[in-house]
Each structure stands twice: as C-alpha cells, then as structure tokens.
Amino acid sequence: MRILVCMKHVADSTEVRVDPDTGVPQLRGVPTKISDYDRHAVEAAAAAREQLSAQVTVATVGPREAIKTLKEALAMGADQAVLVTGAPAEGLDAVTTSAVLAAVADRFGPYDLILCGEASEDGYNAQVGPALAERLGIPHITYAESLTLAAGQVTAVRRAGDHMETVAAACPALVTVNRKANRPRLPTAIQVLRVQSSRIQEVRPVDLGLDEAALADAQPTRVVGYRPTPMHRKGVILDGEPAAAARQLVAHLQREGVLA
C-alpha cells in the first residue's frame, strides 16, 4: 500500500495582520508553519504505516522554507518527501496547485491513497483535494472525521449537512481529513532536527514535465487587490477598577437594548 500526503506550508494565520487602511495582509516577518489540517492527514498516513506497513510519501508545492513542514511530517513517520519549488512567491491558485500535485503523483506513484487536509489554514478554499482527484480520475471523500483502510478500500465517516454518513471508496481514492479524525503525534524539536535532508527530494515543475513559465502565467485566477473588511465598531474601552467598569458596561448594554 502506497500513500501520498499533500501538504501546505503556510504563514501562521494567528500572526497575520492586515493594514487597516488598505486591507493588504502584512506577511513579512510572519512565522511560517505546517498547515494545521495537514498534521491530521500525516497522522492518518503514519497510523496506516504502522498498522498496514504502508509506504508514505509527503509532498508540497512551495518555497524552500517548506522543508520545515516536510521535516515535521518525516519526523511524524513519513518515509520520504518531495518538495516542488519554482512556483511564484505569492503561490499558485488551487486549480494550478492540483496540476502540479497530479504531476507529482504520476512521477512518484502510483498511490493507493492520497490524503489532504480538509482545506489549508491560510486560504481555506478546500479545492485542491477534489481538483486533484478529478485530474487523477479517482473518487474523493471530503471532510473525513475518521477513516479506515482495509482490502483495497477506504471507509470514512463525514458530516454532510444535517446528517453523518459513512462512505466507502475503492482505492485508488483521495480523502480530505477533518481535524476530528485523530490526534496528531507531536515530534520533538530534536526529532525534527535529526531528519536527514537527503530524505527530501527537491524537484522543479520542469522535472515533472510541466512548463514553468506557463504554469505561473496561465493560472486561471489571481488576486488583484485587497480591501479591509468593513468593521463598524464603537471601540469603547472601559478602564478603571473592575466593579466600576462592570457597572458602566451593564449601563451601556441596557442602552443598546441587548440584555434579556
């Protein structure tokens, strides 16, 4: 059994601030990290590796700093990693990313199972999984809250609106994993540091048979501007000792008419 986990190296969204006037995200100096949802995808693969002797490859399309994310996945138990560099610094749109990942799957596969996080932490488009499955001509199961692998079949429990469903798909299949799916193991900093860089294979799109210039220029979508989300808030700060501040607050809330 061979498993591919697709990952994303992201700006830590808890640290991202936007310019209050222009709405442009200030990304310089913001720490970068593994997208949290992807930890759950790696955990699911690492568990399959232990239970079914699955062989696990992790892959990402991103800057060289993404080595950090791949090393974390390797420390969690993946066997090998593929880093596709050479994409524009601002990243690729989801549909184009799925084309690069499909080329990775073709070049290093075939894989019985492809795992992704339900979405990325930064963009939360939730497009790459289904788009990649479409390119590979395989079924997908999204937002899996648990998954089991047996006899060439993956079975997952997911929420679809107001009901839960259990869905089975014959491998090869793609599953996007929800944060409820498992508790990702936490490798120590030492374990991550000890991961040998030689286990990470760096390739460029051209190595995968893709035209690099066309890849960036022919992206179907691109961000052309930002603006701040309008927030009309009063911003009244109630200073002073707790009892006085609390009394003032209650008076304000009574005036607003929001108390029961």
Place this chain on the structure above:
Amino acid sequence: MSLSTLLFADTAEQAGALADWVRPLAGAAAPVLAAVPAPGVPAPFAEDLCPPLADLARRQAPDLILVAATPLGRELAPRLAVRLGTGCVSDCVHIGRGEAGEVLADRPVFGGVAIATVAFRTAPAVCLVAPGVTGPNRGESSVVVTALTPEAGGPGRGKRVVQQREVERGVDLSAADRIVAVGRGMARREDLEQIRELAAALAAEVACSRPLAEDLGWLGAERQVGLTGTTVRPALYLAVGISGQVQHVTGMKDSRVVVAINNNRAAPIFQVADYGIVGDLYEAVPALLAALRLSES
C-alpha cells in the same frame, strides 16, 4: 453588458436564491438556466454530476457558473473547474466585472479580516456562493431548471454510502440571541462554571474559541465559534479571554454588539469590539455578575 450565467444548486429553491442574488449582473431580461440533481437519486456524488454539468456548460458557454456552496457544491465546483480548464473561487461575497470585461470575485481571506478581489483569466468563472450570502429565494428571477442525471461509470464508481444517520441536535448557536464565549484566557476547566453562571445571568448560550473545543476538549464542537466552528449573529456577543484570532472573528463579526474582556490591551479582539474591559477575567467576570444582579434588583 450582462454576464451570461449558469447556476448549480442542490434544489430548485436554492437555485432561485442564487438567481436573485446574481440578477443585477446577469440582467433581468433572459431567464437563467439552473442545473439541479435529478430527483430520485438520493445523495448523488460530485464525481458523477461533474461530467453532465461540464457538458451543459460547454453547450451554454456561460461567462459565469455560480455554484451553491453546500457540501455537494463545494466538492463539485473544483472538479468542474478542472474539467473545463478554468479556475474556481470559494466563498464569494461579491461578483463584478473588471475594465477588460473579466470576472472579478471578492472573497474573505485570512479568516475574514480582509477581502481579496480575484480576477479570472479564463472562462467560465466558477464561483461558490454560500446560502448565507445569497439570502432566501425572493422569487424575483425567472429560472429554467434542468435536471442532471448522474453519470455512472466515472470516478464515482466503487464509491458508495454505507450508512447515514441524523446528527444529534444539541445547542444551536446560530440561533442564539446572546452568547458568552470563552477562550484560552481561562486557566482551568473547572473555571468554566463562572462562565456558565455569567451566561445564565444574561440568558445566553455558552460558546468557545477553537483551542477549548479542538485542543483541550473542554466544550463540545457544537459550541465552537469560528471558521471551523459555527458562524453566529447574536444581538450580544461577549468574548471572555479570547484574543480574537482571525479564525474566531470570522465566526462572530456580524454580531450586533460585541463586548471583549481580555487582559492584553493589544489583543485583536478589541479592534472588533464595541465595548472592552482590559483586565483579568477572574476579576472582571465576578464584577460583571455582581453588576448584572445589582441592575436587576
């Protein structure tokens, strides 16, 4: 110049809501074509609906394909974009046209603190729009509905629903008038009792930020507010010990009155609050309880 539009929704009712929303762009003159899954196929798969929808799109050659962002639509739209050799934008809140006639789609990014405008270079533009954004079907648009029969034998073969069950319905935060939400500022699980007491005094529901539900498990997922939890719009939202990370703010920014209690004056929650108390929640919460009781007596 109006945008020729094709709609996809789970139901004809939902398609009508999409049509009303897009009417200023699509123009009122011609009826809008909408595709919905053929009746009689319970829980059709996106894999099987994608080929017939792509065929329809090729025949119609619309500028814009608007997809209702339901669990099915969210799976279908990226597949459709790949099949049509175009792009897809999730969670659109506005659609317009650029100077060169290109479709421009606005969507919230980084958890909703900013709105990005995304330009399409390819046609058709596939855009997902949440039912909460379109609002209800006002019946103002003329819609021609066509039923899509899922195509067997594609990637959906070998996929099946083994079992279905209703989700046990507990608290529904999206319907709450008042909410007291608690975050990482709370040091111990047993201190939640103080929050429950405050919520009871306000006739409010108790909610929480992501760490308390997902990482600590102190409250259930049904009480989590934010991008990965529930989106709420109460009259009063009281955030206690919540820093106001973007994921959280996305889920509560449409509340009518927002109050924040936090010991860090620089916490982003104060930027989205109408009233703020800077201080230790272990002092502020009992003080607020006392003030509420005083005001009642």
